[in-house]
Amino acid sequence: MDFDRLPATLWIAAGGALGTVGRYWVGIWMARWSQSLPWGTIAINVTGSFAIAFFATLTTAAGRYPVSDVGRLFFMVGICGGYTTFSSFTLQTLDLLRGGAPGRALLNIGISVVLGMLAVSAGYLVAERLNQTTV
């Protein structure tokens, strides 16, 4: 696909729309498991963190599958950025606090940050391994 034929802003808007709708659907699908902790938002932020690092590492100029700057903006700023959310994370943590569950609020912060950092590291390491594998 020739990403450079459309302005970057349009690609970012399209990626953001796709990622945001994806988040909405995953959130609805995971609502049944999101009673005691917002597992839907956690799963979204963790998978999005894996995806952005995996793509970023695999598609640099030195990576296995180089992608143009606009293509990287489309996927990383657009899709991954639209898909993941920080505002729902903080709002749902506040809801736990207001609902009298400070322990679960802290747990939500801890799980989100720890699993998010593990996922972004895993995305980087898996893509780096692929970059170094000879075909």
Added chain:
Amino acid sequence: MDFDRLPATLWIAAGGALGTVGRYWVGIWMARWSQSLPWGTIAINVTGSFAIAFFATLTTAAGRYPVSDVGRLFFMVGICGGYTTFSSFTLQTLDLLRGGAPGRALLNIGISVVLGMLAVSAGYLVAERLNQTTV
């Protein structure tokens, strides 16, 4: 497909596109200050956290300016969700770690979470105050 969801999905896509482009522009504008810490992403996630709680509290059925369910999805899931990002937050934290700055990586996590929680609380409290103010 459940066609009742289609209008909401379109609103969410539009809000996500707007929010994502807004994040891209704020990120570019703040790039000059984002050398030692990703202050652009911090500012985006903090202001988005304030906005989602302010809007959520002011526009409930019992709030001062009630908004329909679709309108709330447009602003909260679409605009605020597209505007804020968790994947850039984790990727930039990983970049600090990989760049040999574990202290700044931890600082980025701490500042993002603490300021994000303060902002979401402030958004809620300001809107709650407005809800209780007689005209």
